[in-house]
Amino acid sequence: MTVPAADELLFLPLGGAGEIGMNLNLYGHAGKWLMVDLGIAFGDDSTPGIEVVMPDPAFIEERRDDLVGIVLTHAHEDHLGAVPDLWPRLRAPVYASPFAASVLRRKLAEAGLTDAVPITEIALGARFTVAPFELEMITMTHSIPEPNALAIRTKFGTVFHTGDWKIDPEPLLGEVTDEATLKRIGEEGALAMVCDSTNVFVEGEAGSEAMVRANLEKLVKPRKCRVAVTCFASNLARVESIAKAAVAAGRHPVLAGRAVQRMVEAAQECGYLLDFPECVAEREAGYLPRDKVLYICTGSQGEPRAAMAKIASGEHRDVVLESGDTAIFSSRVIPGNERSVGRLQNELLARGIEVITDRDVEIHVSGHPARDELVRVYQWVRPKIAVPVHGEIRHMMEHAALARGCQVPETVLAPNGVLVRLAPGPATIVDHVHAGRLARDGDIVAPVQGEALRERRKLLWNGSASATLVIDDQGQPLAPPRVSLHGIADTEGEIVQAAMAALDEMLADLSAAERHDNSRIEEAARQAVRRVVRAHLGKKPLTDVHVVRI
CATH class of the missing domain: 3.10.20.580 (Ubiquitin-like (UB roll))
Structure with missing residues (x-):
């Protein structure tokens, strides 16, 4: 199917459905395609020498004249990280909230694409048109500023595309989920809900960031030597909580790692974190007494070039941890990263450094909805069709079962490459298209299953x-x-x-x-x-x- 007909609405995931990460979703209607998100995932032991993997946009690249826009729901890497690599193949206008646009511009500058990509900033809660689609940004809560769901309107009705979200009554940074708008969409009559499946196996609710802030303060205060805390650099509420915990304990916070430094800069540029505690530069922190410093580090997932990995191996230029110091992991392990995180923590322990994780103390809450939150939003939106995404197959299947339990009339299981006709008539799988993977290999982008990377895997094992x-x-x-x-x-x-x-x-x-x-x-x-x-x-x-x- 090359061109979406005027009398149909199509949905096609090319990334993030059947896996966690590298989201790329397409909506087709009236001869045009709309892309929602364009993200990356990180390499693992199956991709030696590869740090970044992304969806192959070949299907839409062949149809890029019909691609009317790329809408980014928020600034996480798995939703916008592939734009610098793949935009030259697509050359469509990009739409994003002010914070996501700020983060993206920094990434584009590093890629030598400053001013090359047309970015339109969309205010929170705004409506805008990317013909033939009418769109509305809907404020949600997540672990990053300005997370948005999308109401995608056509003559067939409204598709509610959730992006990443949770319900947090005390998010500490940003607004609470816009419950009133979600209920309004339900009252108007929602055709479909394309929804995050990450935590569908988790009972109850994700929990509040306010609880994490209080626990971090209690945890840091009695420590006598250096403390290093690692978290997702984009979780700016958590970064702020760590910095405030440092100040409450009489310590100077230090931002260790370019990613967290860039995120704080982008947030302050957009009016967030304006009362962020004053930080000491990495190169100067070594002069502070051991009980007067707290490092806020990148590398919670064991990334080899991030600050925490360099500290653990003794290779960091400015930061040292010694026996008696403490390393705190204020994050969860993303599925697939267990081995790299385990190696990192073992390396720290071998140096006599105490390691504390969320298994020991409640110092992390997820940015994704648990089952009770999913049920609540299904009750508000009341879609005719549930389309689980953002999860492995087991997550998507469990999510479909939950949606049926919420009396959703139709559910569709559509992993990457499955083309679904949402309307007219019952939701139907109408085709399967290529949904491959690309890898950033040094300065080039190459197919994961290409000859070069196949040979590298053979070399690794044989x-x-x-x-x-x-x-x-x-x-x-x-x-x-x-x-x-x-x-x-x-x-x-x-x-x-x-x-x-x-x-x-x-x-x-x-x-x-x-x-x-x-x-x-x-x-x-x-x-x-x-x-x-x-x-x-x-x-x-x-x-x-x-x-x-x-």
Whole structure:
């Protein structure tokens, strides 16, 4: 399906449905497409050397003349982080709240795209048109300033796209969820609700940031040595809570990490955190007594280049933690990051640093709705169709069951690449499209399943081997074969010797015609080396063969 018809409304997720992170949602109507969010996720052990992964926009890139706009719900990386990398492929106008626009402009400047991307700032609660769609920003509560849901209106009715949200009566930063507008949408008659599924397995409610602030103050005050607290840099209410806990304990707060420094700057530019405690610069904090400093650090998810990882390894230029100091993780572990966070915490513990997490003290609340909050919003909005997103398949399936329990007439399970017709008629899956993954690899963006990254994964698990054969024009050897192994244990040289013997045998077994064919020699040599390594170690190394004919 290339062009959305005038008499239909389509929904297509290309990221963030069937996974947590890298959100990219498309709505199609009257020949045009609207994109909601364009985010990233972070690499893991399955993507060696890759820090950032993002959705492949190939489907909409082929139709970019029909892409009328990119609307960003809020400033989290998994909702706007891919704009600098992917906007040149799309070249559509961007719409965002003032804070999200401020964060995005900083990212675009780093990418060399200053003033290249047309950004329209949309005031909180405002209505605006991106024809043929009529849109309304709806204030929600989340773990970042200015989180927005969207009311997307067409002649078929209103789609309520939640973005990330929770219900917090004391958010500390920003406004409470706009309950009145949500109820109004329900009274007008909502066609569909496309909703966050992250915490659908969590009973009750997410909890309030005010409770976390009080607990952090109690936790920091009795400490006698240095304290470092890590959290999501974008959780500015939490950053402020940590800074205020430092001041209450007679300590000077220090912002450690570029991401948290940029976020505070963006917030203050937009009128938030104007009474933020005065901070000491990283390079000067080392002169403070150990009981007079508190570091607010990036790296709560074990990111190797973030401040907390550098501190734990002793590689940070300005910040040191020693035995007797305390590291506090005021965050939850994002699914998939368990190993990296575990490594980081073990490294800190091995240096004699006390580690405190949300398992020990209530120092984190989620920015996503638990079950009671989901039920409440379904009761307010009363959609005809529930479309769970922002979760793994198990989250989405449980969310669909919850929606049915809330008497929602229709539910649709639409993982990435599933094209859904929301109207007219019952919600129907009408097609499946490509929904791949791209990786930022150094300064380029490449397919996750492309040849280069496939070879890197093979190297990670199996190592590599190279062989050089020097032969004459008749294919007869002029010197013994040379074999090198990389990432393959061969302390006695036994595998190399066996591979060299196998290459001699391979050449002797080739026919005269085959010995004149370099490609045939290369393939036979590759197979011979791989057989030897597999026989010794059970591995299939990535193998290169060089034939030198003299």
